[in-house]
Amino acid sequence: MKKISLFTTLIFSVFNLVAQQHQMSKSYVVPDDTLVREKLGQWKNLKFGLFMHWGTYSEWGVVESWSICPEDEGWTQRRGPYGATYNGYVKAYENLQTTFNPTQFNPEKWVAAAKYAGMKYVVFTTKHHDGFCMFDTKQTDYKITSTKTPFSLNPRSNVTKEIFNAFRKENFMIGAYFSKPDWHSENYWWPYFPPKDRNVNYDPAKHPERWRKFKDYTYNQIQELMTDYGKVDVLWLDGGWVRPKSTIDTSVDWEKTIPYDQDIDMAKIAAMGRAKQPGLIVVDRTVAGQYENYTTPEQTVPDKPLDHPWESCITMGNSWSYVPGDNYKSANQIISLLVKIVSRGGNLLMNIGPGPNGDWDPIAYDRLKQIGNWMQINGEGIYNSTSIAPYSEGNIYYTKSDHSNTVYAFVLSEKDVVTLPGQLHFHLTYHVKVKKISLLGNTHKLKWTTDSTGLVVNVPASLQSVNGLAEAAVFKIQY
Incomplete structure (x- = not known):
């Protein structure tokens, strides 16, 4: 375990550079839905939000999900006692479900710190690419509430619901991060074939019934989140390679490597989401159109104002997920980022990764307190502002x-x-x-x-x- 954690601290300096490849779409489409436009206006005035990447991967202190992806990239590398073979590593990784027990989970503690810092909305990873669900889905047993997971015995085991409820009580806007690809699903990475890369490992056109099952699985999980978790304001969709082939921009390196049409019917998903959550902001990252209601430059700040709603998602440390001994940005650096982003008309979504015990590193609390001290005096120039x-x-x-x-x-x-x-x-x-x-x-x-x-x-x-x-x-x- 220790070897994995130490190696990860080196990986993330590379990962953060590569993360900037999440380029923004080159065009923006104003949403037709008037309620969505109204909510976007409200969201733009909030300026400062909290992002949280959390899953079983925090036990090893490794990059979220990507170490099970069979791509030869710096952030997908496998190290430690399980890294000798791909299959052995994946088996051990998925077995983390049986030991995940974050007993110090206390979302009210997070809310208090985030509120003092001046954060106004939260986006939480309900499911990352590895497919492990941090909510009580009925579609799979690969979830935190499964009897296979020790934390399922905790009365607060449905952590997504607990987090949303706690932040909503303090008037935060609620955002549900959801990964469109699911590397655990047999209908995305079909066990009949070995996975080749981040993409679906079979041609959906040749196996339409299997792809239909995956589309239904995705729809049903998002429907659960839109139905059973109170008011949700933002559906934040990651994994931009799951998209209609007609939307691929071949001038973008990672997009031109997408081999198949991976259309999951965003029109149907968005219509359902907005029927249950009127005015729902949908963020289908990097897929321009009616379902990318704001763009999300990652680990970077645009050098000038943009002509549409946007949000820079940036880590407080070097990594998205929890890493022991991570190098956290100073309060000065974070405040400077916030000011630069807001002066250009954007929002800052600052990520903190909870650890395997269910809490943040004490340094994160210290940073938020320092930011809050500054915001108490100067916040009036941040909120409800334009460039x-x-x-x-x-x-x-x-x-x-x-x-x-x-x-x-x-x-x-x-x-x-x-x-x-x-x-x-x-x-x-x-x-x-x-x-x-x-x-x-x-x-x-x-x-x-x-x-x-x-x-x-x-x-x-x-x-x-x-x-x-x-x-x-x-x-x-x-x-």
Whole structure:
């Protein structure tokens, strides 16, 4: 076990680079459904969400699902006592179900930390590519509530329901991550053939009945999530290679390797989901059209504002899943990411991977507390905001309030303690007379002048180095 965990810490530096291959679709289609458009507007104002990748793989501290994929990629490698043969490794991996027992699971603890940090929505992995279900599905016994799984004896064993209920009580929007491919299903990786790569291992056109069974399986599981788990706001679908062949973009390397038409009838799935959950946002990642209601750049931040709803999904550590001793980003780095993303009109979905005991690494709680301390002072410039030209200049980033003639200028700091220059020049082209400029978290009155290129703000000497501010200073400009 230890060898696997140590190796994984090396894998993820490679994995995060490769993860950026999840390129965004080149076109965006505005949803026809007015309720979806309304909910998208609400979601865009939330700005900051929590992502959680969690499954049996956390016991080994290995990459989520991918180590059972027979591709020769850096993040699919198998190490440790079971890695000598593919079949032996998969058998041992799937046997993790019989030891998975996260007895420290307490979603209310997560809610409290996420709420304090200023997070407003949550997306949880109900099922990743390995097919292990973190909810009480009736379609398979490969699930956390199975009698094969020790945690099934716990009254909170249906962790998806517990997580959704706990976060919903604190008014979080609820997102259900669901993997379209299922590497455990005999109707996706048919045991008659060995799996060749991440794709279905048979030609659905040659075996339409088997593919129909897989489509029904997928539909039924999503129907369960849309029916039995309370209000769900976002259906976040991963595994973009499961798609109609007509949608493949051959200019994208990973898409041109998709060998078969893997159409699972998204129209039927979305219609069912929205009948049960009116206004449901569907995120069919990388498959442009009516069912990719926002795009999801992964482990990266677009270099300019986009003309449609979008969300950067980024890990707090180096990995999506739990890895012992993972290298967590500092609060300064996370706040900088949040500011950059929001200034360009997007949302940040920050991932934390729970461990095999059912809890986060203590470092994650520490980071969220630091972020929350900053958000208590500066959050007004984050929420309910839009991007405004020039968006950013150097270490300065801008947002504009949706509800008032107010612009916020975020001055990012490379250090935890903020030091300000004696003068700041905000090259804003917003042509309205300025009424007041203030520094959030401080009561000092500021003086400023205007010229043809924007605003010049004079920072008193008493505020330049001893201002009590951390991570980033935010100037509130009221017109």
